[in-house]
Amino acid sequence: MKHADLTETQLASETVFQGGLLRVKRDTVRLHDGNTATREYIEHNGAVMVIPVLNSGELLMERQYRYAMSRHCLEFPAGKIDAGEEPLATGRRELLEETGYVAGEWTYLATIHPTVAYSTERILVYLARGLSHEGGQLDDGEHLETLHLSLEALLELVRSGEITDVKTVIGAFWLEKLRRGEWPGGPVLP
Amino acid sequence: MKHADLTETQLASETVFQGGLLRVKRDTVRLHDGNTATREYIEHNGAVMVIPVLNSGELLMERQYRYAMSRHCLEFPAGKIDAGEEPLATGRRELLEETGYVAGEWTYLATIHPTVAYSTERILVYLARGLSHEGGQLDDGEHLETLHLSLEALLELVRSGEITDVKTVIGAFWLEKLRRGEWPGGPVLP
Numbered sequence: 430m431k432h433a434d435l436t437e438t439q440l441a442s443e444t445v446f447q448g449g450l451l452r453v454k455r456d457t458v459r460l461h462d463g464n465t466a467t468r469e470y471i472e473h474n475g476a477v478m479v480i481p482v483l484n485s486g487e488l489l490m491e492r493q494y495r496y497a498m499s500r501h502c503l504e505f506p507a508g509k510i511d512a513g514e515e516p517l518a519t520g521r522r523e524l525l526e527e528t529g530y531v532a533g534e535w536t537y538l539a540t541i542h543p544t545v546a547y548s549t550e551r552i553l554v555y556l557a558r559g560l561s562h563e564g565g566q567l568d569d570g571e572h573l574e575t576l577h578l579s580l581e582a583l584l585e586l587v588r589s590g591e592i593t594d595v596k597t598v599i600g601a602f603w604l605e606k607l608r609r610g611e612w613p614g615g616p617v618l619p
Numbered sequence: 620m621k622h623a624d625l626t627e628t629q630l631a632s633e634t635v636f637q638g639g640l641l642r643v644k645r646d647t648v649r650l651h652d653g654n655t656a657t658r659e660y661i662e663h664n665g666a667v668m669v670i671p672v673l674n675s676g677e678l679l680m681e682r683q684y685r686y687a688m689s690r691h692c693l694e695f696p697a698g699k700i701d702a703g704e705e706p707l708a709t710g711r712r713e714l715l716e717e718t719g720y721v722a723g724e725w726t727y728l729a730t731i732h733p734t735v736a737y738s739t740e741r742i743l744v745y746l747a748r749g750l751s752h753e754g755g756q757l758d759d760g761e762h763l764e765t766l767h768l769s770l771e772a773l774l775e776l777v778r779s780g781e782i783t784d785v786k787t788v789i790g791a792f793w794l795e796k797l798r799r800g801e802w803p804g805g806p807v808l809p
Binding site (some may be wrong): 436445446448453455456460461492493495497502504540541542545547549572594612 | 622740778796
């Protein structure tokens with residue numbers, strides 16, 4: 430099928446807000462039909478999510494309070510990529526910092542985009558196996574707790590609407606595809 | 620399992636940026652351990668995604684250029700909830716505006732949160748069946764095109780990394796669960 434070229438070309442770009450966490454850009458663009466328009470979006474350095482599979486087959490997850498949601502969320506470990514950091518290094522760092530675990534085997538699974546309409550954020554998803562606990566995790570205050578969950582229990586929490594975080598929902602579905610062997614080319618999982 | 624209460628309580632809130640599209644808030648919060656912290660986030664009115672299933676069983680999808688991604692994206696129809704608008708009305712409006720279709724049967728499926736770390740956005744997901752084309756869609760310039768796709772083809776584009784938009788990825792997995800009858804309580808699909 431022949432698709433239309435709807436590309437929008439940058440004419441000008443400025444930073445209109447720089448906070449402690451968020452940077453907002455406002456660009457002027459030329460549309461495919463020759464008109465101009467304004468595009469406002471968050472500039473984000475990207476993030477990494479880790480799906481840690483314990484030797485028991487259970488998944489290592491975190492529970493933390495998400496202020497913007499006004500609720501506690503159950504999620505796979507994840508965090509932002511530091512400037513100049515390799516994504517795999519981000520995965521190792523976040524897994525250790527947040528859970529105290531290190532993994533012997535890392536497998537890249539996918540890249541997803543949470544907010545195509547207003548943020549450049551991408552999330553790289555890695556599978557982490559061969560886990561061992563090194564401890565020495567969270568510093569003072571402990572703002573999250575970790576727990577072990579079977580994939581079946583996780584999917585039931587997705588179905589029932591208790592887990593709504595998109596990266597975690599996609600991680601659960603993706604893992605099920607791999608475990609069932611329904612996605613050729615992916616890693617074979619126990 | 621007994622979980623810790625990690626609730627963060629608002630002490631102060633201010634709007635630190637108001638653009639044409641994005642509003643950034645910065646709140647001071649009291650943490651569960653008594654310390655205070657700053658939380659910066661996008662205040663968003665929410666959105667609706669529609670999974671339109673044609674009478675043939677194929678899915679009605681859109682392709683548009685996403686400037687923040689620097690690429691064309693294949694997505695289910697979706698759009699922001701206007702102030703005071705009922706989510707179902709948003710779904711009907713966006714489906715008609717973007718594709719020219721109306722649906723006779725609407726079923727609520729799920730609510731997902733794309734960015735738990737820095738946006739209040741929630742996306743309500745509806746299934747739309749009994750579709751008929753009323754036409755009279757996009758106005759001048761046409762910034763998107765529509766296409767029909769089987770669920771199998773859609774899932775293959777997810778697996779291969781061509782479709783990365785989280786709401787669309789979750790819609791595809793969710794629909795497969797319903798079609799296979801693996802999620803009790805959900806609508807029975809042909």
